[in-house]
Amino acid sequence: MTTQQDYLWTLNFGPQHPATHTTLRLVLKLDGERVVDAVPDIGYLHSGFEKIGEHLDYNQYVTVTDRMNYVSPMANNVAWHHAVEKLLGIELTPRCKYLRVIVAELARISDHLLCVGAMGLDVGAFTFFLYGFYEREKIYDIFESLCGARFTNSYTRVGGLLHDITPVTIEQIRDFLRRLPATLSDMERLLTRNRIFMDRMQGVGVLTAHEAINRGVSGPVARASGVTRDLRKDEPYLAYNDFDFQVCCTRAGDCYARFLVRIHEIRESLKIVQQAIENLPAGPVNVGADERVGLPDKQQVYQTIEGLITHFELVMTSRGFSVPCDEVYGAVEAPNGELGFYLVGDGSNVAYRARCRPPSFINFALFPHLICGHTLSDVVAVLGSLNIIAAELDR
Amino acid sequence: MRVDRLEADPTLSDGGAIVDVLQKVTDALRQRCAGVTFSVFRQDTRVWVPRESLYEVLRFLQQEWGFDMLVDITCVDYLHYRGATDRFGMVYQLCNTGDNVRLTVRVMLNEPDLTIPSVTSLWEAANWLEREVFDMFGIRFECHPDLRRILLPPEFTAHPLRKDYPLQGRGERHNFTALTREGG
Numbered sequence: 287m288t289t290q291q292d293y294l295w296t297l298n299f300g301p302q303h304p305a306t307h308t309t310l311r312l313v314l315k316l317d318g319e320r321v322v323d324a325v326p327d328i329g330y331l332h333s334g335f336e337k338i339g340e341h342l343d344y345n346q347y348v349t350v351t352d353r354m355n356y357v358s359p360m361a362n363n364v365a366w367h368h369a370v371e372k373l374l375g376i377e378l379t380p381r382c383k384y385l386r387v388i389v390a391e392l393a394r395i396s397d398h399l400l401c402v403g404a405m406g407l408d409v410g411a412f413t414f415f416l417y418g419f420y421e422r423e424k425i426y427d428i429f430e431s432l433c434g435a436r437f438t439n440s441y442t443r444v445g446g447l448l449h450d451i452t453p454v455t456i457e458q459i460r461d462f463l464r465r466l467p468a469t470l471s472d473m474e475r476l477l478t479r480n481r482i483f484m485d486r487m488q489g490v491g492v493l494t495a496h497e498a499i500n501r502g503v504s505g506p507v508a509r510a511s512g513v514t515r516d517l518r519k520d521e522p523y524l525a526y527n528d529f530d531f532q533v534c535c536t537r538a539g540d541c542y543a544r545f546l547v548r549i550h551e552i553r554e555s556l557k558i559v560q561q562a563i564e565n566l567p568a569g570p571v572n573v574g575a576d577e578r579v580g581l582p583d584k585q586q587v588y589q590t591i592e593g594l595i596t597h598f599e600l601v602m603t604s605r606g607f608s609v610p611c612d613e614v615y616g617a618v619e620a621p622n623g624e625l626g627f628y629l630v631g632d633g634s635n636v637a638y639r640a641r642c643r644p645p646s647f648i649n650f651a652l653f654p655h656l657i658c659g660h661t662l663s664d665v666v667a668v669l670g671s672l673n674i675i676a677a678e679l680d681r
Numbered sequence: 682m683r684v685d686r687l688e689a690d691p692t693l694s695d696g697g698a699i700v701d702v703l704q705k706v707t708d709a710l711r712q713r714c715a716g717v718t719f720s721v722f723r724q725d726t727r728v729w730v731p732r733e734s735l736y737e738v739l740r741f742l743q744q745e746w747g748f749d750m751l752v753d754i755t756c757v758d759y760l761h762y763r764g765a766t767d768r769f770g771m772v773y774q775l776c777n778t779g780d781n782v783r784l785t786v787r788v789m790l791n792e793p794d795l796t797i798p799s800v801t802s803l804w805e806a807a808n809w810l811e812r813e814v815f816d817m818f819g820i821r822f823e824c825h826p827d828l829r830r831i832l833l834p835p836e837f838t839a840h841p842l843r844k845d846y847p848l849q850g851r852g853e854r855h856n857f858t859a860l861t862r863e864g865g
Contacts, residue, residue, distance in 0.1 A: 329830075612723075
């Protein structure tokens, strides 16, 4: 056995390497420049998020979900409270649904801009990355004016949101919608038909539709392989039934296809935000005070008996939500794929078990399969196209 | 709440079609395997399966009923759960991407025999998911190709998502052996 493998050498890639972007380690077996075997070693960022979920209540835990996929924290907030509200059986107000769609789609744009930007960066296209990052700053500005935080938003609450949107923010979003298509066209002109980029990306890391489904892959990675699955269409949650948008798919299944799918999803997300912001329903954002799930505003607390009772019930220790003793799985289409939470309620306002189904974890399990047979320089191309976020991978 | 017939949710436009498929699947499962029970909560259909027929049921669902995607495998430790009779509950989230149907398969496990068959031969996705359950709960999967810890270091001895493991750990961080330049 040793004589057979004498010519192979082992390369340690990571855990600290600029092209992993985060902390993950690969042990590569190389034959010259060709990768024969790759063994991912993960867990460097494991921080016990699921254990913490058994000790924080349904509103507190949203701050932890921010730190999972920190490239699009808003999408995680929406996913977490989607599962919680499914467990509690809460029907949101129309305005809240629309606002959650808007923030989730802005998060998707921000995630895809970073992902395609980093894909370009890893294969040597630095300008492209800066174009993407400039626009992400605008999204951070929108989130800052929306909820006060740029990065770790924690915007959703059980049965509603932290607070309503203001006309200033609406105007900011409209501005953003007006300017992003021009930048996107610039970005596409820079890279989509660029010969060097295409040669680096096409035919690298090919995944077939059958393999994608069998390996549990979802989101843009699966859609680039021709799987037409998108939870926004297949299991319409929030208000996605109201909007006109398309699911972007390609058949090639290589790194270039994943790049194209993400670029087109940005355009579709823009369409959704545009429709949502122009048709934003009037009315309250939070469910009513008599539902006893969301903290009522101060005017209600001081002037109505229901508001006062609800405030008291939710704030006092050993009181809080009444949760059924049952279990649900709620999933949404996060930028990276299906982000689900499996919740076990035990009657108290703290989850008995808060399992997160992280798309990065499922996608990274693919990596050895995709990279074997390609060269060392393709490692970063494949890694970039899968958009692995280690904080979500390790939780 | 254990049920015999599934009810369509009138608020969903295509809820009828999905419930039809689920009804057929559950009927077929009942005929095929003794001891399966069903329940529905918030439109999630769950199937409780005896441990010895788990692999057979999952294989049947994948090959005869088109459940081609394994969405998630996880485990729940019911140590402190009110009214629970079993210690561990495994959760398999299946999805039929053709008919857009989801099904949850549950199986209960008790100490000291915490082994169940691995489903890696049916779905590749099970590989890392089962490793994570092994790492966090100590459930052993028979015939798994590579059953090692995945998130925690190999020298770790406990299974931290069990309910008898404290939130702040058992001093692993403080008792970690530190290497010094002199000591080597």
